[in-house]
Amino acid sequence: MPVFADLHGGYRTGALRPSDVVAETYRRIKERGDDGVWITLRQEADVQADLARLDPALPLYGVPFAVKDNIDVAGMPTTAACPAFAYRPGRTAPLVERLLAAGALLVGKTNLDQFATGLSGSRSPYGACESPLVPGLISGGSSSGSAVAVAAGLVPFAIGTDTAGSGRVPAALTGTVGLKPSRGLVPSLGILPACASLDCASVFAASVGDALAVLRLIAGPHPDDPWSRALPLGRPGSGPRRVGVPRAAGFHGDGPAEAAFAGVVERLEQLGHTTVPVDLAPFLAAGSLLYEGPWVAERLAGVGDFVRRHPHDLHPVTREVLSTGEGVSGVDVFRGLRRLQELRAAVAPVWAEIDALMVPTVPTTFTLAEMAEDPVGRNSVLGHYTTFANLLDLAAVAVPGGLTTSGRPHGVTFLAPAGADGLLAGLAAGFTGERLDGPAEVPYEPPAVSGTAEAEAGGRVVLAVVGAHRTGQPLHPHLAALGAVCAGLTRTAPVYRMYDLGDRPGLVREAGGGTVEVELHELAPAALGELLVTIPAPLGLGTLELADGRRVHGFLCESYAVASARDITAYASWPAYLAARHA
Incomplete structure (x- = not known):
């Protein structure tokens, strides 16, 4: 295929x-x-x-x-x-x-x-x-x-x-x-x-x-x-x-698998990467908690009522594994959470030494x-x-x-x-040996909302979405179909007011306005053009100012359309307003 x-x-x-x-x-x-x-x-x-x-x-x-x-x-x-x-x-x-x-x-x-x-x-x-x-x-x-x-x-x-x-x-x-x-x-x-x-x-x-x-x-x-x-x-x-590799990898006696992994490490170095030996002990200790710790009870939590009523309808091994969750106590759960937090702290310094781990x-x-x-x-x-x-x-x-x-x-x-x-x-x-589409060299940055300059450097633009095109809202599939990629949530500068237009919000720049939550998406300029022609009046695309001073493309509403509309700026986000309206 x-x-x-x-x-x-x-x-x-x-x-x-x-x-x-x-x-x-x-x-x-x-x-x-x-x-x-x-x-x-x-x-x-x-x-x-x-x-x-x-x-x-x-x-x-x-x-x-x-x-x-x-x-x-x-x-x-x-x-x-x-x-x-x-x-x-x-x-x-x-x-x-x-x-x-x-x-x-x-x-x-x-x-x-x-x-x-x-x-x-x-x-x-x-x-x-x-x-x-x-x-x-x-x-x-x-x-x-x-x-x-x-x-x-x-x-x-x-x-x-x-x-x-x-x-x-x-x-x-x-x-x-x-x-x-x-x-x-x-x-x-x-x-x-x-x-x-x-x-x-x-x-x-x-x-x-x-x-x-x-x-x-x-x-x-x-x-x-x-x-x-x-x-x-x-x-x-x-x-x-900088790629971390196990300081002492285990293969359960499989010599050919051990040799194959050694070859992989060598290949990684030939590609120009630096391999860094990593002690996997805290990683593996965390992994053992999944079945030896209280998380097996969380597995039972999802289907426990069915398992108890229909034990003979389960695969025997599945029944055996899930049944161990019945013996987990509340004390066990909190002990497990504390142990996991300790292991997360033990692992955290590793990421200062490596960019990724290969196992x-x-x-x-x-x-x-x-x-x-x-x-x-x-x-x-x-x-x-x-x-x-x-x-x-x-x-x-x-x-x-x-x-x-x-x-x-x-x-x-x-x-x-x-x-x-x-x-x-x-x-x-x-x-x-693949070559991915897009810019070949873009350094990784810690999780943060994408900026306009960075997106445009990659041949894409940033769009701020207020309501109906947000993830989970009715028009989001249209945006997804244009190849838009969510880049996180942020807020506008405190110069906008949001109004209820019925099935979607209207954002208007006004004196004495407030900040409103927006969802950022990155998409190709051509896709932005395709989106523009589908937007009915009184909405349109304009320049939106964010709380951190950046200016991005965004949905705005003509002021005449909100003369008799309800001002919902105090809710600060369209989803929050919808939740309150349907409560």
């Missing part, structure tokens, strides 16, 4: 037709037969009908994709790989809405380790996925079906989730790219909680560039999601970095038969280098690292603190 650039290039020249791509997708799925990838597959005719309604100018026009079956899609069952648990949601997860608004075509929902509890891909009544790379090898989990759908060339990208490594372990075992965003960067609303405080969506793709393109479209906070937060993506750069994604690999012999113990082995990421608030990108001398896949993961997603994408792309 061609990657995004090949697809869109083929569509533009006529060498490919989107309808033929859809038909080829279904032909390949049929050809593979019962491979354990799909739980619910949509009818080809329905996907073709979706295609016929799309604007060819959309950024993901005609790109098929799949979604892990613990993510809600209205009208389709969400099973979490437990048939007795299945329900039909009335609302689609915002991250899926954003992909559909961008022109992507949903093919179906994929298999997973039941309730997203497991890293092997073999804990599902819908079958165990097998890696397309080695017969009999596990695919990794819990996002097993999503990873295999990409690795087998069924879809160009797929959405998974990642709480303990579910977006990275399958990437290593299937030879795909697994991008785990900063926690909260992508809304988790509509994702069945596995461990709500740690959950995040993940992206599987054949290349870092494709994964990053998807992330750009699904990133941004959602007002109904208490776990989402405004974080910058950062920009990918290709210059030399083996998994220490070793297992066949389906080997996994069945010790499903819990070997699951723990698979998560050795992954379980600490979300507990320590790190972003990650997992990429293939070639094959070991024993013929098994080897992968590595690049990690850095939340907000460094762009840096990691650039580092991972350079490692795999």
Whole structure:
């Protein structure tokens, strides 16, 4: 299956037709037969009908994709790989809405380790996925079906989730790219909680560039999601970095995997990066808290009532793992939180010495038969280098690292603190030999609201959004479809008044005004022009002054239209006003 650039290039020249791509997708799925990838597959005719309604100018026009079956899609069952648990949601997860608004075509929902509890891909009544790379090898989990759908060339990208490594372990075992965003960067609303405080969506793709393109479209906070937060993506750069590597990496006796990782470190140095030995002890200690500490109770919190009522409807290993959460006390929770805070403090100084950390994604690999012999113990082995990421608030990108001398896949993961997603994408792309779109050299900066000069230096402009185009609001999909990327929240200078125009706010510059919250987005100048012609009077685009003195493009309202409108400046933000109005 061609990657995004090949697809869109083929569509533009006529060498490919989107309808033929859809038909080829279904032909390949049929050809593979019962491979354990799909739980619910949509009818080809329905996907073709979706295609016929799309604007060819959309950024993901005609790109098929799949979604892990613990993510809600209205009208389709969400099973979490437990048939007795299945329900039909009335609302689609915002991250899926954003992909559909961008022109992507949903093919179906994929298999997973039941309730997203497991890293092997073999804990599902819908079958165990097998890696397309080695017969009999596990695919990794819990996002097993999503990873295999990409690795087998069924879809160009797929959405998974990642709480303990579910977006990275399958990437290593299937030879795909697994991008785990900063926690909260992508809304988790509509994702069945596995461990709500740690959950995040993940992206599987054949290349870092494709994964990053998807992330750009699904990133941004959602007002109904208490776990989402405004974080910058950062920009990918290709210059030399200080990359931490384990001072003493463990491979559980897998000599070929150890040799493969040594080769990866050497390759990293040949690319011009400086490797820095890092003591992983505090990282690994944090990771052990996920299953040996109180967070296993948070896993039970999401589905505990069902588990207690239907114990025999669960996969035996899933039941065994979740049952341990029953014994966690309130005291245990606070002890665990304190221990995690101590480990976060121990890890913090490391980031002053390195820009990113590189680890083996998994220490070793297992066949389906080997996994069945010790499903819990070997699951723990698979998560050795992954379980600490979300507990320590790190972003990650997992990429293939070639094959070991024993013929098994080897992968590595690049990690850095939340907000460094762009840096990691650039580092991972350079490692795999990709060249990402956009400026080659942009240094990473700590999380902060993007500035006008910086955005324009990258060929993009900054737009301040007040109301209906904000993330989670009715017109946001239009903005996302233009390729806009959220760059955080800020406030205007204290010279504006906000009025209720019914379905949207009107912002007017007036003497004696106040400050109003705005959401910043970066987008291409051409996209800004496309947006302009869709804005109905009395609204329009003008120059908006921010509290820090910067001037950006923004939505403004003509003064005549607010003569009889309600002044809502005191609420200071449109979402806050809506919440009060509907209370």
